[in-house]
Amino acid sequence: MNNAPQQRENLGLWLGLLGVFIFGLTLPMTRLATGTVDAPQMSPWFVTWARAALAGGLSLAYLLAVRAPRPTAAQRGPLLLSLAGNVIGYPLLLGWALRHVTASHAAVITALLPLATAAAAAWLMHQRARLGFWVFAALGSALVAVYSLLRASQMDNGASQGFGLTWADTLLVGAVLAASLGYVAGAKVTASLGAEKVISWVCVMALPITLPGAWLTWPEQTIAPLSWLALLYVGVFSMWAGFFAWFRGLSLGGPLRVSQLQLLQPFISIVAAVPLLGESLDGMTLGFALLVVATVFMGRRMANTPKTH
Template sequence: MSNKDSVIAFDVVTDNGGTRYAGWAMGSLGVLIFSFALPANAWAVRGFHPMAVTVWRALIPGLLAAVLLWRVRAPIPDRRSWPLLVTSGLCVAVGFPLLSSIALTTIHPARAAVILGLLPALTAAFATLFGRERPSPRFWAISGAGLVVLLAYLTTRGGAGGLALGAGDLAMFGATCCSAVAYVLGADRAKVYGAWQSMCWTLVALLPLSIPSGIVTAIVQDPAWTVQSAVGMFYLAVVSTLFGYFAWYAGLARGGIARVGQVQQIQPILTICWSGLFFVETLDPLTFVVGTVVAALVAAGQRVR
C-alpha cells in the first residue's frame, strides 16, 4: 500500500492546518456519539442476549448502508480493499459489540469506561506498528500524560474501578483492542473511498454473515421488549454504528490516526457523565476537573507535529 492511496502515513494528513482542525472537529463529534454507546449497550442487554445485540447491531446498519450505496451508485471497492474492509468490519461490528455486550452483563458502564480509556493509546500504538505513522516523542509524552491522569482518576473513583480484574474486564479489554484495530484499517480506507462510504462498505461486506445470523437470532431469541432496550438497540445500530463512524473515520482520515485518536481520551469522562444522568450515579466535581485537564492535554497533542 502506497502513501498515495493510504492515510496511514502520518505526514500525508498533517500538512494542512485547516484539514487537521476539520479532522479534530469531526473526531470530537464521533467521540460525543460514541460516549453514549456503553450506556445504550447496557440498556440493550437488558432485553436482548449479547449475541442478538451483536448480530442486529451489524445487520440493521448493514441493510441501511446497502440502500445508501445503491442510491448514490457508489463504485465497488477494488479487490485489495475487501480484506481490509472485512477485517475492519469483523472488529468493529462483531468483536467490539460482542465482547462489550458480554462485559456489560457483569460490569457497570462506568467501569467499562475505565478500560475503554486505553483505546487512544492502543489506537496510536497500532497506527505506529501497522501504519507507518511516526508521532514525535513529545506527542507520546503528552498522550501518555493524558492516559495516566485518566486512568489514575478512574481506577480510584468509587464505583468505577478497583484493581481486581474479572472476566468482564478482560472481555472489555478485548473489545477495546478490536476497536483500535478497526480504527486503523477503517481510516485507511476512508482516505480512498470517503468516510461514510468506507463504513458502509465495511458493513455491507458483513451482510453474508449478518443476514443468516439475524434470521437465526430472530427465530431462537425471545427478547424482552422495553422502551429502554429498544432505544438502546436503535442507538447502537443506527446512531453509533452509522453516524458515529461516519464522523470518526472522517476525522481520522483528515487529522491523522494517532493524533485525532487521542481525542477519545475524553470519552470515558463523558460516559461517566451519561451514567450519572441515566444510571443515578453521584458525580463529584473532580470528574469535571479531570475532564478539563484531559481535554487540555488532548488539545496540546493536536498542536504537536
C-alpha cells in the first residue's frame, strides 16, 4: 500500500502548523520590539522598515539562488499593492497600536483577518459569496466592536492615559484591512509567480524604501537586547520564513485542510504573550477570541461555497 499521499498531507499539516505558530508569535514579538508608552523601545517606524529590510536581504539571496525571472509589467502592479499593504501598512499600524494595547487584546481584533481577506477577495476579484458569508462577516465585526467598547470602559494593562482603546482599535482594524488587501493583491499573481516568489519579490521591491527608512529611523537611545531579538524574529520569520512554511504546507496538505489551522493563530498569540510579555489570561479576552474565531470558521465555509444560479 502506497502511503506517499498520506505522508504528503501530514507533512503539509505540520508545515502549516509551523507557519501558523510563527505568525502567532508576531504580535507579542512586535510589542517586545516597540515597547509600551511607559517603556518605549524601537519606534514603530523603525520596526516596520527594519523588519522588511531584513526580509528583503534574505529574499534577494533566495531569488538569486533560484534564478527567478523578474516580474512582468502586469505583475508589478499587484506586487506594489501587496507591498503597500503587507510590508508598510500592516506592520506600521500594528506597531503603533501595540504600544498602547496588549498583544492579547490585539489578537482578538486581528482574528478577523481571514474573514477580511475573503471579503476583499469577493469584492476585488468579483467572487460571489453566499449571503451567509456576509452575515457572519457582519457578526464577527460586531463582536470585535463590542469587545472594543467593553475594553474601552476599563483600563487595560496596556492602555495609557490620553490615548484610548478606541483609537488603538482603529489602528488594528486599519492593519487588518491593509493586510487583507495586500494578500488579495498578492494572490492575483501567485499562480504565475509562485507563492514563495511573491513574498520575496514584494520584500525586494521594497528595499529602496525600507533600507533608507531603517537608516533614517535608527534608534538613538539604548535598546534592550530582547527587543533586538524580537526585531530579528519579525524580520526573518514573521516577514519571510513563515510564508515559506505556510505556502508549502498549503501546497502539500491542501488549502481546505491546512487553511483551517489559521484559526489557532489568535490563541497562539494570547498564550505566547503570557511568558513573553507577562500578560495574564482573562476570560473575556479568551471568550471573545473564541466567538470571533467561530464566526471566521463559519464565514470561511460560506466563502468556499459560492452562490451559483
